[in-house]
Amino acid sequence: MELDPLIISRLQFAFVISFHAIFPAFTIGLASYLALLYGLYYKTRNKAWERLAEFWTKVFAVVFGMGVVSGIVMSFQFGTNWSNFAQATANFIGPMLSYEVLTAFFLEAGFLGVLLFGRGRVSPGMHLFAAIMVAVGTFISTFWILATNSWMHTPAGFEVQDGTFFVTSWLEAIFNPSFPYRFMHMGLASFLAGGFVVAGVSAWFLLRGHEIEANRKALSMSLWLLLIAAPAQAVVGDFHGINTLEHQPAKLAAIEAIWDTESSVPLALFAIPDQENQTNHYEISIPKLGSLILTHDPNGEIKGLSEWPKDEQPPVWFTFFGFRIMVGLGFLMIAFAVAGLILRRGGRIYTHRYFLQGLRLMSVAPFIALLAGWIVTETGRAPWLVYGLMTQAEGLTPSLSGGMALFTLLGYIVVYAVVFISGVYYLTRVIRKGMADEQSGVDEIHRPMRPMSAADASFDDNTAPARS
Template sequence: MELDPVLLSRMQFAFVVSFHAIFPVFTIGLASYIAVLEGLAFKTRSPVWEKLSAFWTKVFAVVFGMGVVSGIVMSFQFGTNWSNFAQASANFLGPILSYEVVTAFFLEAGFLGVMLFGRHKVPAGVHLFAAMMVALGTFISSFWILSANSWMQTPAGVELRDGMFHVTSWSEAIFNASFPYRFTHMVLASFLTGGFVVAGVSAWYLLRGREVEANRKALSMCLWLLLFIVPLQIFVGDMHGLNTLEHQPMKVAAMEGNWETSSHVPLLLFAIPDKDSQRNLVEIGIPSLASMVLTHSWDGVVPGLKEIPVDEQPPVGFVFWSFRTMVAMGMLMLLFAVTGLVLRKGGRYWRTPWFLQGLRFMSLAPFIAVLTGWFVTEGGRAPWLVYGVMTQAEAVTPSLTGGMALFTLIGYIVVYALVFTAGVYYLMRVLYVGLEDQHDEDEHEAERPMRPFSAAHVPFEYDDDSQHTPASQGGH
């Protein structure tokens, strides 16, 4: 069987990007959260805020390290697997990626050391400034990366001459048509990821009765954040969808599983798209709702996949179900954000076991949403690497064989599995110690063995008024 180097190179890059993406999307939001905690600690001099900041800084360090290790190889893949693309886009992507290193990575690396090791060794104001600079660096980094990727989705400000992209307008290339929507969408996704992870971890500690005051404050902050960010993300996602419909209509057609260009298109809740027969084998949908969502008109026209040749159609089933998974995670996040508001009366949000248990599992929801969102973005662009200009087959390295691509793919899977295992181990050690001081860990090592999560660990008891009260107000 002949191995396809294009398919295997796509799989390899998809694996590396998917593995890497879950780390920066968390650290961007977490860095901002740490900066806020540092600001509160600086203003109030409260040990609670400092304790929270110190704990989440440890988590940030581990995740940031995993993100750097997993992401550093992506730039090399441009040369090894996509040399035609690397050469053709060098005039634009070369400077953009260099700007990201100079303006963001150096900023993060320079102040990260102060943030990690400077607590109580530098003035409090300096430590706060370092935390703010690290947070700023994460935003600058995402700015350049999203600009580069958005340019591949909606190329602008360049012209193709003799197989090379030549920049005609840097402002148009950097601030291309999809960039504002995609950058905003990703920043909000980072806040959601950080918010739900902090909420989930805080909920776990509250269920175990550990550091109740600090974790109650952390959970309260996150629930307020999520209450505003989740609806805003849905709104921005809608705007992003309208932008995609304008510039990448076939991606939207794949997202909706729509084959025929028509009006009054139903919103499909379930379908089995079949690319071979150019139809959906099974459909369950709501009449005209897709037209309303995509065009804001009940009789709006939605493009169909049959407008283009079969070999130019994206993988419909993959895009279709990835999109619905992302939306489902968004609806779950909205449900929990609203539930948190309802339970805030009487302080039930931190004393209701089923809600806290749900928040624990919801820590995974934003990661699933981010990954499936990227699947839609990248899969929906196929077969184009630079949309409408350069295909993936044209961009791949000419001398690359299927065997070479398969070998490196297996190598990446093995190495990344080791990196992930080691990273998760150290991350779990940090979570195991929690907000307690290091000497507390040594003192209680024997009496608090690690054990799997269980509902039996819920430290709540019922009083005569059937109100939940913590069995312990601190410690464990």
């Protein structure tokens, strides 16, 4: 059986970017949290803030390193597997990736060195400045990468001459129609990832009675963040959906498995899409809700996938179920954020064991939602690399064989497995060690949970003492 280099190359890029994406998403949110922690310590000189900052800096460094290692090969794939695409779009994508390295990566890496090794060697103000610069660097990096990817979805500010894309307006190309919504969506996703990881780890420490004061502070802060970010993500997602309806209607039709153009479209809660026969099986839907959500009009019209040839339709299974996984987890995140607000009364967020155990499990939810959302975004663009202008087949390297693509894919899987296992092993050791006092050698990890005192509860949200 002959191996298809297009399918294998798509699998390879999907594997590499899926593996890589979870690390920047986490570090973007965590970097801002670190800047806040160092700022609070600089202002108050409270040792609890310092211990939190030092602990999460170690976690950040490990995850940042894993992100660098996993991401360094992605740009090489443009040349090895997608050389036609790289050559055609080099006038735009080449400078954009260079700007990301020059303005963001160097900034992050340089000041991360000050953050990790500058304590006691630079002034507290300079140490805080380094933390802020690392946080700024993560958002600058996100800006360039998402502007580049968004241009592939909603290309603007260019002209095509002899199959090559030339930029006619950098402002239009960078700030293309989908970029603002995708940038906000990714930023909030990163805050949710960082917030739920901090909440989950803090909950685990509280269950084990480790560093009570510091971890209560961390849990309280993260839950306030989640209470804002989780609902805000739903609002931004709604605006993003309206933008997608305007600029990528085929993707939206695939997300909702809508086959025929119609008004008053129902919202399919569940269905088994049958792309071959252009229909759904076992559909459970709510009348008119699809049109209401997608167009803000219960009688709004949605264009169906039958309007496009089958070879230009996205793979409906991936987009349909990926979207529902992402949205379902999003509502679950909102539920936990609201539950945290309710449990603040009497300080129960620090002692309610079921809630704390739930937060531990929820620490992985943002990453699953992130990957599901990325699958929706990228498969929903299929079969296009540059939407409506260059297909995936046209962008593939002409001389690439299926065997060559399979060999590199297997190599990536092996290498990334080693990186992931090693990184997670070391990260687990860092977390298990916690915020142990290195000078005195005291490790409080196994100290049992004690009842909360009034002094413990009198920070941030001024909660009443908890009942054990």
